[in-house]
Amino acid sequence: EPEVTQTPSHQVTQMGQEVILRCVPISNHLYFYWYRQILGQKVEFLVSFYNNEISEKSEIFDDQFSVERPDGSNFTLKIRSTKLEDSAMYFCASRGTAAWSQYFGPGTRLLVL
Amino acid sequence: GQQLNQSPQSMFIQEGEDVSMNCTSSSIFNTWLWYKQDPGEGPVLLIALYKAGELTSNGRLTAQFGITRKDSFLNISASIPSDVGIYFCAGSSTDSWGKLQFGAGTQVVVTP
Numbered sequence: 590e591p592e593v594t595q596t597p598s599h600q601v602t603q604m605g606q607e608v609i610l611r612c613v614p615i616s617n618h619l620y621f622y623w624y625r626q627i628l629g630q631k632v633e634f635l636v637s638f639y640n641n642e643i644s645e646k647s648e649i650f651d652d653q654f655s656v657e658r659p660d661g662s663n664f665t666l667k668i669r670s671t672k673l674e675d676s677a678m679y680f681c682a683s684r685g686t687a688a689w690s691q692y693f694g695p696g697t698r699l700l701v702l
Numbered sequence: 703g704q705q706l707n708q709s710p711q712s713m714f715i716q717e718g719e720d721v722s723m724n725c726t727s728s729s730i731f732n733t734w735l736w737y738k739q740d741p742g743e744g745p746v747l748l749i750a751l752y753k754a755g756e757l758t759s760n761g762r763l764t765a766q767f768g769i770t771r772k773d774s775f776l777n778i779s780a781s782i783p784s785d786v787g788i789y790f791c792a793g794s795s796t797d798s799w800g801k802l803q804f805g806a807g808t809q810v811v812v813t814p
Contacts, residue, residue: 593744620800632745632790632804644799680744682802689733689752689800693744 591615593694595681601700602671610666610697612681621664622682622691623656625649632680638664671701708791708805715781716813723789723808724775731793734767734774735802739788748789749776781812 594613602608614621623635636646638656655667664683668675678698682691705728715721725734733752737745749760751767751774758765764777774793778785788809792802 595744622800622802624802631806632792632802634801634803637799637801639799645801647801684800688750689794690735690747690750691800691802692747693737695744696742698742 593681593683593692595679595694595697597697598695599698599700601702604673604701605670608668608671608699610668610679610681610699612664612666612694613662614664614681614683615685615692616662618683618685618692620644620684620686621656621658622684623666624680624682624693625677626680626696627677635666635679668699671699673701675699676701706791706793706803706805708808710808711806712809712811714811714813717781717783719781721778721781721785721810722775723791724773725791725793725805726773727793727803728772730771730795732771732796733794733800734765735792735794736763736765736774736776737790737792739790739807745790745792778810781810783812783814785810786812 596611621638624632626632636650637644653669657665678696680696681694684691708725736748739745749765754771756767762779788807790807791805
């Protein structure tokens with residue numbers, strides 16, 4: 590069964606450093622999403638992406654964040670200068686055009702020191 | 703902003719018992735999704751609901767999309783130890799690109 594994959598599974602970085610989180614959505618899906626989950630809290634929407642552009646973003650997704658689909662399979666989230674409060678699980682999700690169901694990847698646990 | 707409340711926060715039940723949890727929203731959703739999350743993993747889609755009044759089953763799971771489009775419930779019948787985990791409701795509205803708003807989750811603990 591097709592699934593969303595994410596790399597790395599864990600990343601530790603120093604405050605101020607740039608990180609790139611990678612996702613491979615399900616192959617025939619066209620809508621892509623990033624969410625984050627701070628430890629013990631609910632999942633929060635960050636950004637949605639369709640047709641090579643951002644379609645919607647939350648207040649969390651400020652100028653330090655960017656997304657890109659560099660090729661036909663990868664979807665990346667970049668945090669330009671990480672802050673301590675960026676420590677969280679980051680989930681990528683994708684959906685097709687026929688239904689609104691979103692399928693999530695296993696997540697990347699980001700720890701900013 | 704839109705408020706989404708999920709209850710109960712946690713449930714401790716014995717194996718074989720039924721479990722029920724629900725979510726209510728301050729505004730209308732056009733989609734309700736129910737997910738299960740195990741520790742350190744991503745949410746796994748259990749059931750998707752797209753129409754008001756829709757009742758959908760997936761094995762021992764049953765979920766309904768409320769008539770008002772502002773609520774949904776999930777039932778688990780005859781619980782087993784592997785039902786342990788956190789269950790999240792999530793909804794999206796027609797004025798978004800599918801952005802999901804999540805509930806705070808219901809932690810289910812099943813004892814033998």
